[in-house]
């Protein structure tokens with residue numbers, strides 16, 4: 024579970040101060056599929072970066088499984104990020120000169136307890152989950168946008184994270200491919216119990232999730248419980 028309490032994030036440059044988040048209080052229970060919506064610049068990516076321990080708030084408290092992150096050293100935070108959190112971005116962030124299989128194996132390279140053959144086995148299983156078993160030796164440039172995003176999802180889930188943070192995962196895709204990606208995320212949530220927080224500009228995608236929080240100017244303006252995803256099947 025992730026809890027954000029009284030989070031504020033201020034970006035300070037030489038000439039200007041930007042309040043990106045203000046008075047944010049948000050709890051994401053284990054197993055929830057939460058979507059975040061709001062206009063450009065309202066702080067959605069900043070929020071996701073803070074939840075993913077990629078950035079720290081200017082004030083307020085972030086706890087993961089009840090433990091305030093301030094109590095961890097940098098090395099421990101990197102460990103939690105690697106073990107518990109998977110990231111999916113709008114622009115995929117794949118390594119172009121690595122094969123699909125090597126891209127998916129990447130997060131496991133940081134886990135010394137996993138052997139090379141086990142790494143490959145898990146990466147193949149993750150690719151199978153997203154329907155890309157036939158593309159393991161391709162390179163990202165040889166794939167469609169939807170396939171690239173599926174590789175990115177396989178890479179996010181290969182370490183069996185408890186939480187997936189997805190920043191506009193369908194933003195670069197047409198509606199058919201967007202639906203496909205959304206169905207993979209819904210299955211991960213529904214079948215595996217993975218907690219998912221997804222930033223989206225697409226209301227149709229957001230309405231498929233359990234809960235929708237809207238932001239405006241760095242603040243939450245609404246928090247609505249939608250149908251639980253498992254009730255939709």
Ligand SMILES: Nc1ncnc2c1ncn2[C@@H]1O[C@H](COP(=O)(O)OP(=O)(O)OP(=O)(O)O)[C@@H](O)[C@H]1O
Nearest residue numbers: 034035041042043062063064065066067068069070
């Ligand atoms: N590194 C930074 N330095 C200064 N200001 C920043 C920085 N990162 C973000 N901001 C500012 O913080 C505010 C929130 O940005 P953020 O990227 O979180 O918005 P967003 O809701 O994700 O936008 P979009 O939908 O366009 O991706 C914006 O006003 C932005 O200009």
